[in-house]
Amino acid sequence: MWYFRSPKNIVFGEDAISYLEDLEGKSVLLVTDSILMNLEIPQIVIKLLQKNNMNVTIFDEVNSEPTINMAEKGAKIASENEIDWIVAVGGGSVIDCAKSIWILYENPEMRIDEVFPEDPLPLRNKARLIAIPTTSGTGSDANWAVVITDTQTGQKLSIGHKNLIPDISIVDPQFTLNLPKHVTASTGIDVLAHSIEAYTIQWRNDFSNPFALQAIKTVFKYLPKAVEEGQNLKYREEMHNAATMAGIAIGNSQIGGAHALAHSAGAVLNINHGNIIAVVLPYMMRFCVEEEEVARLYSEIAYHIHLSFSTPKEGALKLIDKTEELIRNLGLKMKLSDFGVTKKQLEENMEKMCDFAINDTGSLVNPRDFTEDDIKKLYNEMF
Numbered sequence: 001m002w003y004f005r006s007p008k009n010i011v012f013g014e015d016a017i018s019y020l021e022d023l024e025g026k027s028v029l030l031v032t033d034s035i036l037m038n039l040e041i042p043q044i045v046i047k048l049l050q051k052n053n054m055n056v057t058i059f060d061e062v063n064s065e066p067t068i069n070m071a072e073k074g075a076k077i078a079s080e081n082e083i084d085w086i087v088a089v090g091g092g093s094v095i096d097c098a099k100s101i102w103i104l105y106e107n108p109e110m111r112i113d114e115v116f117p118e119d120p121l122p123l124r125n126k127a128r129l130i131a132i133p134t135t136s137g138t139g140s141d142a143n144w145a146v147v148i149t150d151t152q153t154g155q156k157l158s159i160g161h162k163n164l165i166p167d168i169s170i171v172d173p174q175f176t177l178n179l180p181k182h183v184t185a186s187t188g189i190d191v192l193a194h195s196i197e198a199y200t201i202q203w204r205n206d207f208s209n210p211f212a213l214q215a216i217k218t219v220f221k222y223l224p225k226a227v228e229e230g231q232n233l234k235y236r237e238e239m240h241n242a243a244t245m246a247g248i249a250i251g252n253s254q255i256g257g258a259h260a261l262a263h264s265a266g267a268v269l270n271i272n273h274g275n276i277i278a279v280v281l282p283y284m285m286r287f288c289v290e291e292e293e294v295a296r297l298y299s300e301i302a303y304h305i306h307l308s309f310s311t312p313k314e315g316a317l318k319l320i321d322k323t324e325e326l327i328r329n330l331g332l333k334m335k336l337s338d339f340g341v342t343k344k345q346l347e348e349n350m351e352k353m354c355d356f357a358i359n360d361t362g363s364l365v366n367p368r369d370f371t372e373d374d375i376k377k378l379y380n381e382m383f
């Protein structure tokens with residue numbers, strides 16, 4: 001038995017944000033980061049909420065890597081203000097932090113690392129969650145995953161629970177118009193990684209596959225255009241929708257090994273998610289393609305993006321080449337050493353990286369099983 005889950009409402013397209021005009025409630029915790037506050041993006045949201053006489057309390061202390069400490073602080077503020085809506089305005093870090101605040105606000109006795117998919121997680125007794133993504137990448141607005149750093153150990157925790165899917169996702173492309181080229185590029189490759197992994201993972205299914213495939217087609221067609229012409233609302237809208245579709249795809253199947261290795265290396269070597277996933281994805285695809293079934297699935301994708309080939313393996317390899325070409329043409333780094341990582345640093349951290357990767361959710365159902373030795377080999381190849 002399997003379930004398909006997504007936000008109750010996904011409001012998308014131009015001016016989707018006006019949905020907030022009719023929102024009913026009393027008190028909002030607006031979760032965002034200081035960079036966005038300075039760009040005045042949250043002000044648009046605040047104005048709409050205040051039109052309805054809602055009290056808005058701002059928590060703008062999230063940075064690029066949300067931590068449990070931040071979530072605890074946000075939950076305390078939520079409690080002091082008896083909020084009934086949490087509105088997350090930002091990228092994946094902000095949305096993941098908002099989900100964590102939500103958990104702790106509703107369950108003050110709970111620790112974040114006690115969240116397990118099979119255990120009860122009471123939510124919506126005090127507040128509901130609206131996600132307004134401002135990057136086209138993580139898809140956190142549409143799924144039940146949270147990545148948050150445990151301040152004590154430095155490990156990135158990947159937790160998940162079906163109750164954590166936001167109630168409403170507002171996918172308005174206007175918020176992405178001013179994203180810098182490199183952010184558009186790296187977050188766009190994250191969308192590709194989500195959809196390729198969702199499409200090939202052992203938990204792939206008839207309901208997640210169409211979302212994954214549509215997102216893949218959109219990335220290959222529109223990501224270079226969105227990077228090149230950032231002010232083009234049509235290109236931005238295509239990528240913004242693709243990010244949420246890919247979020248639904250992984251939310252209803254699973255992330256895979258590329259994400260396991262990227263979470264681990266990203267945390268240990270301090271490289272942000274979009275940049276590290278661009279390094280890992282092609283290597284993990286070359287590792288996975290050795291499985292006949294994966295080659296067949298990659299060739300299905302190759303067919304849908306109009307690559308010509310005569311055997312599944314050839315199609316699969318062409319897809320990997322095409323993926324590498326896209327990453328290279330977008331100007332993203334493709335080796336760990338491009339980030340200044342030294343061989344010594346890699347060797348010193350290898351055990352820790354392997355340990356984190358093996359224990360990551362992404363290692364559960366990768367299309368090809370891997371051992372610690374495989375991971376070491378892959379990290380060395382990426383160097």
Ligand SMILES: [Fe+2]
Pocket residue numbers: 138190193194259273277
């Ligand atoms: Fe990702």
